[in-house]
Amino acid sequence: MNSQTSDTIHTDLTIIGSGMTGMAAALFAVNRGISTTLIGQHSAMNFASGLMDLMGVHPSGREWDDPWKALDQVRKDLPDHPLAKVGNPDIENAMGEILGFLNDQALPYHRAAHKNVNVITSVGTVKKTYTVSETMWNGVVALEKKSPTLLVDLDGMKLFSARQIASSLKERWPDLRHQTIEFPGAETLEELHPEHVARSLDLSANRVKLANRIKPFIKDAAYIGFPALLGMYRSREAVAELEQLLERPVFEIPTPPVSVPGIRLQETFISGLGKNPLFRTLSTMVTRVKTGAGFTITTGGSNTPATIRSKAVLLATGRFLGKGLVASRQGIQESLLDLPVMQPETREEWHREDLFSPQGHPVNRAGIRTDKSFRPLGRASEEPVKNLYVAGSILAGSDWMRMKCGSAVAIATAFAAIKAIEKANK
Amino acid sequence: MLKTENTCLKTKMHVLIKPKASVIILATLIFFYGGTVETDVLIIGGGATGTGIARDLALRGITSLLVEKGDINAGASGGNHGLLHSGARYVANDGESARECMEEGKILKQTAPHCIDDCGGLFVAVRGDDENYVGDFPGFCARSGLSATPVSIEQALEAEPLLSKKIIAAFGVRDGAIDPFMLSLENIAHAKALGSKLLCHTEVVSFEKDNHCITRVWLENVHTRQRFSVEARQVINAAGAWAGKVDALAGAATEIIYSMGTLLVTQSRMTEGVINRLRPPSNADILVPGGTVSILGTTSMRVDDPDLIKPTVAETDLIVSQGAQMIPSLETTRYIRAYSGVRPLVSQGKGDDRAVSRGFVLLDHQDTGLDNFATITGGKLTTFRLMAEKTADLVGARLGNTTPCKTRTEPLPSTLEGKWTEPGIAPRAWMQKPAGKTDRILCECEMISESTVDTIADELEKNGQAPDLLNIGKRSRLGKGPCQGAFCSTRVMAHMYNNGRLSGPDGVDELKAFLSERWKGQQPIFWGDQLIQAELTEAMHCGLFDLELETPNPDKPEHNEQTDEAKGDSHE
Known part of the structure; x- marks a missing residue:
């Protein structure tokens, strides 16, 4: 990692926001020789589930098996959707570059060639997604074949009941059994925290003890499923060893936050990017962005204030949870540069009466509008800011939660924005 | 006017289930066999009034079956501030309500202290409020026999630091906060302990009448749509805002005005005591602590149907901006919920719905020729006990029971249910x-x-x-x-x-x-x-x-x- 002691940091690109979009953009940038400073604190990436969605559901409610066909249809029907601005080849290239990087960093993800896959969730629903952490892949296969499978949960883990999953899915998957195991060494603990379990399973000795407790319950099971906590930094190794000990394929099931696969992803990005001398990260908050000939960015918060001089800025600050957008009674604002936000005319229209309304809530399609190169559209009277780009969930027009396209919006728009930055600076 | 000898005392023998059977057995038998249930008194409506009547009757030795189409306090009893009124809000134009509130407040603080936060309250005027009203207020209070202690601005700000620095007058009153859910759950728990029964999610669908009597009431489980009937010697309509609809089923015309009020819940408790705006009753002029939160409201909007109400964005904005005049941080605090309730007001002429008496109405239905039917509606949470007492007096007399009301002095037991x-x-x-x-x-x-x-x-x-x-x-x-x-x-x-x-x-x-x-x-x-x-x-x-x-x-x-x-x- 690049460390500079002078007061002012000079960089080609500053990425504001350390979530999936910011991390992906940083990877694309340094891979293209662009010196990059990533600034962000408290990203929502540790909420990531270990699944990556491409495109799953059309606003009409139709569910797609082929995400690429879904993208074609979205381009036709929803020209304002951010992914309508990126072609399928670029989306494929972007996904490929990210998955290649994760593979190199020993956090591989797995996908089917041209179709969405089904995974079971911790509340016993079946979710369609595009790519899953390799540690979850056997679950996709077991579900497809409805193989006899044992689901294991750990006594004291409050957000995950194997019995709930097995019972909820009984009709769909009759050969699903469940067993609660006391985690070795945690017998006296009242509560079990997923992160602690995950870290302890980075050690081989603990895997052996856990496997010994499970063995008597395997019986006819051809697969064994666990909550997603099989190792923190050595999850691939943990799963492989458990498979060897249990003599069965093993898989993880995504859990609600705190999500161990999300933490793995975040740590992997930071450590992998950190090996590149073009990359620098500041775990702090941006307090001010001054435009003019280049950008002057001031950071603050709890850390020592720093000043960054940057040729280009990519805003990847996310939505409300990421604090890129701020909602008051009067309306929605962009938090850093006061960029114009496309939004419903009145607050009455933000949400529908029914939380689960199939049409989704209009507020989730509010956001920043951009041109085809992901430069924000200014107000009518203003000159657009040069070398300013926006990517990720802050963009207008995508309801990622309902269309199941969150990862693709993050990764593909980051890719397109970095390509535009590369081109503009040549 | 009241007849103690009543032709309706004779009940027919269609009894499949003894009234002593537990509710579960009752529900199960109804489910499998349909059939008829017999009870002395059928109470329709499980709000503060209905549950209060069930307890009052039970203390007089009269058991009842209470049916409620939703859950306990699903109507106005749940959709209010949880304010135990000192009465000061009504001193200007409804002296009787003011006195009733004062009396009832005292009784409830004695008999149900576990349901009450005796936090006290302030009436405050801010710059721009009508100073004539401020000047008249102590006199109005005195006229109704209420205590209103002048408090200096400094004292008020010390007691309630979040109050606006722009307050121009403050008076201390004996307001309190009451937990309406605990209250109703405890009332029905006590009634059940004394032999009465409760069926939630059970709706009245029709009445059978014969010879000046309601002979049979048909009920339906709102989930299963299973129907069954009840033969009761006396029927009490305590359906609150729905009282008009229930009366109509019995052929009685009772015109209810539906006045919707919306309230907001803050994430944390803003004040120690109740804060009232010292002005004629208007929007968002009361803030009531509710344990760890505060409740701000309300509005008053006439609606056509008590089943079709919901808080709106416009009301929310109005409540926040009006409330912030008393407590500026209400503009920036986090709100965790909005809800609406419908005040059932019995039509008695024209004018602002707030000007309609907040007193209650007990109808004995003699004029519609029904000898075993009574309707109690209107009123407010603070006076629920009095409403129950008056209703139980009427129904007790009709049943020939002369035991006097005991709820004025008998403590409300504290059980686990509430x-x-x-x-x-x-x-x-x-x-x-x-x-x-x-x-x-x-x-x-x-x-x-x-x-x-x-x-x-x-x-x-x-x-x-x-x-x-x-x-x-x-x-x-x-x-x-x-x-x-x-x-x-x-x-x-x-x-x-x-x-x-x-x-x-x-x-x-x-x-x-x-x-x-x-x-x-x-x-x-x-x-x-x-x-x-x-x-x-x-x-x-x-x-x-x-x-x-x-x-x-x-x-x-x-x-x-x-x-x-x-x-x-x-x-x-």
């Missing part, structure tokens, strides 16, 4: 668990543990009600903290599956029903932090779990509880 709605009870129970005993916290916002959830579920089952998330939520603070149920709902589901109370695919429907219920009270307050929480909830339950794509289980009867869903509950 206690979990109180903030702080669940954490205290958890702290007191024996060392070494496992009892995990399931709701981290409100510190509700596994054993608390189990206790509430047991009580629900004992009462013949489903121990599901929605019902547990109504009897505790589950889902009422900052996370609004996003996390605790999944933890409680997992726990319910693990202990075998739940099995099969119904959990997803339950989860959706619970989250939908929490959502309904929040739409108008989605901005700032609350919108961030909403985004997280949706990311988790739609983004990850795909709950919006799950179709309801067709084998399960549809959950269709308009009344509960539309109004939410005040008890935050």
